[in-house]
Amino acid sequence: MISGSRLIPGYTLRAALPYVFLSLFLLTAVLFAQQSGRFAELALYTQIPFSLLADVSLALLPNVLGFTLPAAVLAGIMIGLARMGSDSEIVAMRAAGVGTWSLLWPVLLIGVFVTVVTTYIQMKEAPQSARDLKKAALQGALRKLDSPVEPRDFNTEIPGYVIYVREGDKAQGSWGKVFIYAQQPDGSNRAVTARSGRIDSSGEKSELVLSDAVATKISVRENGDQRSYVVERLDQLRISINTGRAEILKRINEAEMGPEELDWRGLRKQASSGQPEERNEAQRTLHRRLALSVSPFLFALLGGALGMKVRRGGRGVGVLLALLIVIVYYLASLLGESLARAGLVSPVIGLWAATVLMFFLSFVLLAVNRTPVAAWSLKRFRKTPRPTDRGTTQSVVLRTKGVGGIGFPSLLDIGLFRTLSLSFVLAFASLVSVFIIFTLFEMWRFIARNGIGARLVARYILFLLPLITVELFPATMLIAVLMTYALLARRSETIAWWASGQSVYRLMLPGLFFALAAGAGTWVVQEHLMPNANLTQDKLRAQIRGGEPRAITGTGRQWLASAESNRLYSYEFDPGSNSLTEPVIYEFDPAGVHLASVTTGNVGTWVAANRMALSKVETFNFLGLDVERQVAETKEIPAEPLQVFKPTIDKPSQLSSEGLSSYLKTAKRRGMEVSALAVALQRKYAAPFGVVVMAFIGIPLALSFGRKGTIIALCAAVGLSIAYWGVGGGLQQLGNLGLLPPAVAGWSPPIIFAAGGTYLLSRIHT
Numbered sequence: 001m002i003s004g005s006r007l008i009p010g011y012t013l014r015a016a017l018p019y020v021f022l023s024l025f026l027l028t029a030v031l032f033a034q035q036s037g038r039f040a041e042l043a044l045y046t047q048i049p050f051s052l053l054a055d056v057s058l059a060l061l062p063n064v065l066g067f068t069l070p071a072a073v074l075a076g077i078m079i080g081l082a083r084m085g086s087d088s089e090i091v092a093m094r095a096a097g098v099g100t101w102s103l104l105w106p107v108l109l110i111g112v113f114v115t116v117v118t119t120y121i122q123m124k125e126a127p128q129s130a131r132d133l134k135k136a137a138l139q140g141a142l143r144k145l146d147s148p149v150e151p152r153d154f155n156t157e158i159p160g161y162v163i164y165v166r167e168g169d170k171a172q173g174s175w176g177k178v179f180i181y182a183q184q185p186d187g188s189n190r191a192v193t194a195r196s197g198r199i200d201s202s203g204e205k206s207e208l209v210l211s212d213a214v215a216t217k218i219s220v221r222e223n224g225d226q227r228s229y230v231v232e233r234l235d236q237l238r239i240s241i242n243t244g245r246a247e248i249l250k251r252i253n254e255a256e257m258g259p260e261e262l263d264w265r266g267l268r269k270q271a272s273s274g275q276p277e278e279r280n281e282a283q284r285t286l287h288r289r290l291a292l293s294v295s296p297f298l299f300a301l302l303g304g305a306l307g308m309k310v311r312r313g314g315r316g317v318g319v320l321l322a323l324l325i326v327i328v329y330y331l332a333s334l335l336g337e338s339l340a341r342a343g344l345v346s347p348v349i350g351l352w353a354a355t356v357l358m359f360f361l362s363f364v365l366l367a368v369n370r371t372p373v374a375a376w377s378l379k380r381f382r383k384t385p386r387p388t389d390r391g392t393t394q395s396v397v398l399r400t401k402g403v404g405g406i407g408f409p410s411l412l413d414i415g416l417f418r419t420l421s422l423s424f425v426l427a428f429a430s431l432v433s434v435f436i437i438f439t440l441f442e443m444w445r446f447i448a449r450n451g452i453g454a455r456l457v458a459r460y461i462l463f464l465l466p467l468i469t470v471e472l473f474p475a476t477m478l479i480a481v482l483m484t485y486a487l488l489a490r491r492s493e494t495i496a497w498w499a500s501g502q503s504v505y506r507l508m509l510p511g512l513f514f515a516l517a518a519g520a521g522t523w524v525v526q527e528h529l530m531p532n533a534n535l536t537q538d539k540l541r542a543q544i545r546g547g548e549p550r551a552i553t554g555t556g557r558q559w560l561a562s563a564e565s566n567r568l569y570s571y572e573f574d575p576g577s578n579s580l581t582e583p584v585i586y587e588f589d590p591a592g593v594h595l596a597s598v599t600t601g602n603v604g605t606w607v608a609a610n611r612m613a614l615s616k617v618e619t620f621n622f623l624g625l626d627v628e629r630q631v632a633e634t635k636e637i638p639a640e641p642l643q644v645f646k647p648t649i650d651k652p653s654q655l656s657s658e659g660l661s662s663y664l665k666t667a668k669r670r671g672m673e674v675s676a677l678a679v680a681l682q683r684k685y686a687a688p689f690g691v692v693v694m695a696f697i698g699i700p701l702a703l704s705f706g707r708k709g710t711i712i713a714l715c716a717a718v719g720l721s722i723a724y725w726g727v728g729g730g731l732q733q734l735g736n737l738g739l740l741p742p743a744v745a746g747w748s749p750p751i752i753f754a755a756g757g758t759y760l761l762s763r764i765h766t
Helices: 004-046 050-086 089-095 100-146 245-253 264-272 276-307 314-341 347-367 390-400 411-449 454-490 493-499 504-544 657-669 675-708 710-736 742-762
Strands: 161-169 174-183 189-202 205-218 229-241 557-561 567-574 579-588 595-600 603-608 611-623 626-638
Touching: 004 050, 004 100, 004 411, 004 710, 050 089, 050 100, 050 276, 050 314, 050 411, 100 264, 100 276, 161 557, 174 205, 189 229, 189 595, 205 595, 264 276, 276 314, 276 347, 314 347, 314 411, 411 454, 411 504, 454 493, 454 504, 454 675, 454 710, 493 504, 504 657, 504 675, 657 675, 675 710, 675 742, 710 742
Parallel strands: none
Antiparallel strands: 161 174, 174 189, 189 205, 205 229, 557 567, 567 579, 579 595, 579 603, 595 611, 603 611, 611 626
């Protein structure tokens, strides 16, 4: 027989631990997926090897755990104790003489254990992961320099050069039909064409090696004089270039590390010696890590003190109170570090102020004499129903059993809609809060270091919300339907429903209608709010991280490769008159290797859909090593439509589906590689259906696992969300590489999971 001194603590541990593990699993999965997704997009557009991407993903885990472990302790303890309070178990324990300490020390034991783990992560693994991320980023940049040019795409990353390659293998680093433009220090222009080429890198030096090359140098016009020209033909041409390789190798080999990369001993050494600025930065980093290390114990104490006072609201109150505490704690920490960085307070006071505040609040709650938190108690606002006679009541009941001739929505449907709405709002608010808190946690050193005001941070968060909404709606819908329908199964309400002659398909109807509404909302946000919001939040993020505000839309000198002819265009676009300023047209020979002519003009305007008129035209025709010059006041030439020449935004996240479809057509006409854009367009079309599919697979899963407990159902939700994200990401990469058609890569995840939902539905016995 278990003694009472062991029974109560053991029961308290069993009440809190499942929610701690569930919260840790959920938070870590969501944040790790978000962080990995960002680096996956980087790998897509820079062609970083996936082996290096795997190393980067593993290096992200310590930083994610450093945030999720304390939050999971707080959320798990709050939810567990709130559930005990709402079931009046704590009241019964109090009545039986169980003291506060008997309920508190088991959760403090959880806090102590997690504090030890968090301390190890903060002092050992987090600095190592920072070093690994830095090394991986530098290695990725170094790999990219070996072949920075994508076939059929202009590259301007090598300073002073514009490179266009019509053919080639980026993985092998070999190029075919190469065009290179460079502006010389004396103002003249040099255009080099070659049949093949590559970049040779040895040590710190890099060279462009071109075979069967023709170099053409055209001088700048001065005082109306005729421009001179020089044409050279070479079997092999080597051009020394500065790709930044030497700087990257220097950063890889240097032993100096920043404060974020130093472990416990390194921080203590730098905090006690070195330059004043470095010493202050090391002291702030050291005290921040120490404060974060003890935060699990702090959250266990505060969660236990507050959780024991909850009497109504159950798990929902626990989740909301935990979110509120985490928000207050990290905002107070950010404010304290900002004050310390400004020199208004010492690092000890600034970085420990939030911890002291939470400890004080915990002791105040423990000192208050058992005053319950009557959460969500609306009795004082509720109207007492007036007594009515029996006949009137019966008529009201008869009228509210169903609405319309088909009996939809019935009272059960209305109740399901209400529960789904509350569960959806609660889950969405929780996930959004976690995203925002982690974003601030990730960027607070930039905020503090650059003196960013709260208004700018608030604007960034505001414009980040549409992107978060689109990303989180599928997972939110899955959690909402699992919570709602699992509780129905847990309370045996589904049995009563089926006993009345209704099928499981009728029970799913409210959930599917709700999912359709949420999917429509996803489409509205994705198409009308997210594109412009992403433009703004990218600019604000760059400004917060220390860069200058920048425009995303392309301006200045533009380059365009015609897909319908052997032409390259260089120009500046005037949006006011829809004309080209100082256009230059490079016409190639029929083989597409060497220049046949170069035409320059003052202004280019469209006189027809596919014809452009140039003013003050100068044309150089290349006949071997001879050059023929022609001059004309005006000249009409065939050209692509005006729409092709307009500068465009090229990031799918900053475009609606209509805008992306238009850009995809333009990119095809420019001869660009469009596999990634086509897959992104299909994923935009499929995104709203993902919300509906999550409901379709979540409802039968909840009805199957709900009788075993809501926790099991929520764990299944996390697993399904990770699987959906993993399958979608993997198929997207295959589509980007051209191994799958875009429609298959974009639509396979919802189709696969819809088939899984159909199978689960067939296994339910009604």
